[in-house]
Amino acid sequence: MTHILGPMLCAVSLLACVYIYQKWSTYTSFRAAAVQHGCQRPRKYPHSDPIWGYDLHRERTKATQSGNLMKLYERHFELYGKTFEEQFFNTKVINTMEAANIQQAAALSFQDWGKLSSRNASSSPFLGRGIFSEDGAFWKHSRDLIKPTFARSEISDVNSLGVFVDRLLDLIPHDGTTVDIQPLIHKLFLDISTDFLFGTSMDSLLPDTPFDSLEFIKAFNESLAGVGRRRRAGMLRFLYMFDRKWKEAYKKVHAFVDYHVRRALEETAQKIPARSPKQVSSYQHTPQSRYILLHEMAKEIRDPIELRFQILNVFLPARDTTSIAVGNALFHLARNPKVWTDLRSTALALGSQALTFEVLKSLVLFKHVLFETIRLQGPSGRVLRTALHNTILPIGGGPDGQSPIFVEQGAVVALNLWGLHHDVGIWGEDANEFKPQRWVDKRPMWDFVPFLGGPRICPAQQQVLTQAVYVLVRLVREFSSIENRDPTEEYIELTKMTTESRNGVKIALFPAPS
DSSP, rough: OOHHHHHHHHHHHHHHHHHHHHHHHHHHHHHHHHHOOOOOOEOOOSSSTTTTTTOOOOOOHHHHHHTHHHHHHHHHHHHHEEEEEEEETTEEEEEEHHHHHHIIIIIIIIGGGOHHHHHHHHHHHHHHHSSTTHHHHHHHHHHHHHHGGGSGGTHHHHHHHHHHHHHHHHHHSSSOOOOOOHHHHHHHHHHHHHHHHHHOOTTTSSSOOOOOHHHHHHHHHHHHHHHHHHOOOOOOOGGGTTTHHHHHHHHHHHHHHHHHHHHHHHHHHHHOOOGGGGOTTSSOOTTTTTTOHHHHHHHOOHHHHHHHHHHHHHHHHHHHHHHHHHHHHHHHHHHHHHHHHHHHHHHHHTTOOOOOHHHHHHHHHHHHHHHHHHHOOSSSSSSEEEEESSSSEEEEEETTOOOEEETTOOOOOEEHHHHHHHHHHHOOOOTTTTGGGGGTTTTOOOOOOOTTTTSSSSSSSSHHHHHHHHHOOOOOOHHEEEOOOOOOOOOEESSSEEEEEEEOOEEOOOOOOO
């Protein structure tokens, strides 16, 4: 027995020494920062489970299930200040809705922060390695691959959107019948994004599409939901280890993407056009003039698995960000029909002008409606970053929350964009109300960052706004009025990796009299 206890005691003693050393090192670093920069500790969440913080995890899980997670964040910021610390299993997490802290982590000290490895582990079976999961050289390489796509003229050329929106309009009842338009908007942007990224649209809005689009959408949504569950579970994500439903779902998504990957690799290897002339519809550019992201990536990446994950990392926001923004805009417009009337007047005043990029960009009221929509329900409620080194956030420490904060290596900062965008100190007491007029003469800075900022700013933000304005212009031209048909007035969240309306967008649209 002695020969076993001896090594065990040595191991325990060694671990204890390492733990004590780490705590002492952190404390001395904090004291140095306190002396040099005036750092103080942020307020702490009053955990009933101070070791693992499982009480807060459980509360957030319940809020997610009831569709009120963002309201829970809002309540906690009201109780514990705009910056507070929590314990998430074995990790210290600093929650902040301060614009100065968000700017610091996203831009001013960008090099001090990285993606959270545990969150990447939660999504890696589905999304693998790509621009949204990696740091350092791999991230820079991924960014350089896709950046030309969003700097080219294709972003400003909206002609190819027309045929897809025509299909959408054909499917919307013109007699005031109730329709949940959210699934149709998802199909619309599934078609647009697959056409833009893969060079071939899924054509889910067509009745005779060769693809089983409903099955794909179901699989894609389940894949996102599975990632969301694992991320929220943290260290307990192993509980989902035998979730066959999730694995089956993401493998269906992979099969769809892999088909296009194989085609892109073959075509770029043979140096033939992205599409044959027979495949090009009348509304599309010729293959020689068209820039297709997957084909450009295939020229650089010849490994099919790496290529799959690189394009998936772009496909996710391309499919979801704009569709959710448009759906949420319609959600609010149905409850504010006067704004719809104003938008229609603006759109009809264009007369026969073509809806070019320049024309769409000039439609200030449409931009204000979209800004207000994504302020209230943005594409991302929280962004997590982990400290790669000991670093400092400029505000949030001390009893008044105004002192700098020392952040030790390995700690996580949760940049709460939802909290920032609902801060009554910035937006007024009516911060939770839909009021596009608040954007008149307002110049967004770091108090409005739905696409974040700094080097990791979303490269597709201009595309999102352009496509969303185009769709709204076509809708208000076609229909003179909108009516809410959802008995629930408030916005109930459905949180996956992204957040959308759990109840859909149930509306009625009425065409103008002949």
